[in-house]
Amino acid sequence: MEYRIALLKGDGIGPEITDSAVQVLEQTADRFGHRFVFTPYLIGGAAIDAVGEPLPDETVQGCLNSDSVLLGAVGGPKWDGLPGDQRPEKALLGIRAALGLYTNLRPAKLFPALKGASPLRDDLTAQGFDILIVRELTGGIYFGDRGYREGKYGEEAFDTECYSVMEIERIGKAAFEAAMPRNRRLVSVDKANVLETSRLWRSTMHRLAADYPEVQYSDLFVDNAAMQLVRDPRQFDVIVTSNMFGDILSDEASQLTGSIGMLASASLGDTTRGLYEPIHGSAPDIAGKDLANPVAAILSGAMMLRYAFGLSAEADAIEQAVDTVLERGCRTADLVGDSGIRPLSCTEMTAEVVRCIASQ
Ligand code: IPM
Numbered sequence: 495m496e497y498r499i500a501l502l503k504g505d506g507i508g509p510e511i512t513d514s515a516v517q518v519l520e521q522t523a524d525r526f527g528h529r530f531v532f533t534p535y536l537i538g539g540a541a542i543d544a545v546g547e548p549l550p551d552e553t554v555q556g557c558l559n560s561d562s563v564l565l566g567a568v569g570g571p572k573w574d575g576l577p578g579d580q581r582p583e584k585a586l587l588g589i590r591a592a593l594g595l596y597t598n599l600r601p602a603k604l605f606p607a608l609k610g611a612s613p614l615r616d617d618l619t620a621q622g623f624d625i626l627i628v629r630e631l632t633g634g635i636y637f638g639d640r641g642y643r644e645g646k647y648g649e650e651a652f653d654t655e656c657y658s659v660m661e662i663e664r665i666g667k668a669a670f671e672a673a674m675p676r677n678r679r680l681v682s683v684d685k686a687n688v689l690e691t692s693r694l695w696r697s698t699m700h701r702l703a704a705d706y707p708e709v710q711y712s713d714l715f716v717d718n719a720a721m722q723l724v725r726d727p728r729q730f731d732v733i734v735t736s737n738m739f740g741d742i743l744s745d746e747a748s749q750l751t752g753s754i755g756m757l758a759s760a761s762l763g764d765t766t767r768g769l770y771e772p773i774h775g776s777a778p779d780i781a782g783k784d785l786a787n788p789v790a791a792i793l794s795g796a797m798m799l800r801y802a803f804g805l806s807a808e809a810d811a812i813e814q815a816v817d818t819v820l821e822r823g824c825r826t827a828d829l830v831g832d833s834g835i836r837p838l839s840c841t842e843m844t845a846e847v848v849r850c851i852a853s854q
């Protein structure tokens with residue numbers, strides 16, 4: 495079968511890691527007899543430099559006309575001085591909204607080979623952990639009214655958080671559904687002791703919970719959730735939370751797996767066309783040096799095969815190959831710490847995964 499994939503490489507390490515994901519996907523296509531057709535489109539700082547805006551119409555149209563979208567990362571110091579609505583990050587929010595991708599799945603799973611790379615104590619990593627963070631992606635404070643105004647103390651800036659019952663219900667349903675084939679435990683994270691949006695979030699989640707008696711449901715305040723994650727991540731199965739809390743907790747959870755360079759994500763809406771991207775940023779400090787960890791991008795490719803195309807054997811093959819190369823001791827610089835292991839470059843790590851898929 496042929497699948498059309500829009501490729502948004504973006505900035506910093508974005509081009510390197512998406513190239514890695516493409517190589518791995520092509521090897522997988524070869525092995526399983528598929529054809530993936532990649533069409534690159536501009537996004538972020540690269541788009542600002544080329545055509546003067548972070549999210550050109552052509553990019554949005556190209557994504558809408560594709561079966562799926564694979565994205566690297568956007569942003570960098572070069573564009574940091576631009577006004578908020580012209581920054582590269584605005585393109586990321588724009589494409590998520592334009593494609594209606596309100597559900598962001600961020601799996602934080604500890605690969606057995608990486609136990610030593612986790613900052614947690616050995617007794618906490620011994621049995622591993624496997625958490626799925628379900629982050630609301632097209633609402634909340636990321637998309638609320640913002641601006642500047644004259645306030646009590648002179649000039650002030652403001653951002654607002656707004657959530658409708660509809661938005662909470664649809665992300666809540668996605669989270670309960672995601673919990674069903676897993677361990678059926680769902681924790682909803684909010685700040686209902688302070689925020690009105692969180693109180694609506696909580697009451698709406700409670701109503702939904704009644705429809706899913708098989709799922710063991712509970713609530714946590716976000717500060718407690720951040721603490722519980724490092725205290726013992728094994729207590730979590732699925733976490734559902736708002737856009738900003740999910741942004742923060744997923745970075746925290748990623749480090750528990752050894753490195754933020756390991757975490758993939760799938761952004762989904764009501765169609766099968768999703769957007770797949772690592773949760774990490776563009777890492778301008780290591781861009782162009784062949785030092786980046788390509789695993790998050792590679793695993794994002796695997797999630798794309800699973801969720802967008804229903805190719806689970808192919809997705810398993812990629813995940814298995816990552817597991818195997820890690821077991822063999824392959825590590826990029828972010829994963830070696832002070833172990834004395836010689837780190838592999840992004841190119842070398844990618845080649846290991848590709849070779850592994852070819853020989854599986
Ligand atoms: C992420 C990133 C983005 C976000 C930034 C780059 C806008 O941190 O995908 O987690 O906050 O959503």
Ligand code: MG
Nearest residue numbers: 741742745773
């Ligand atoms: Mg983030």
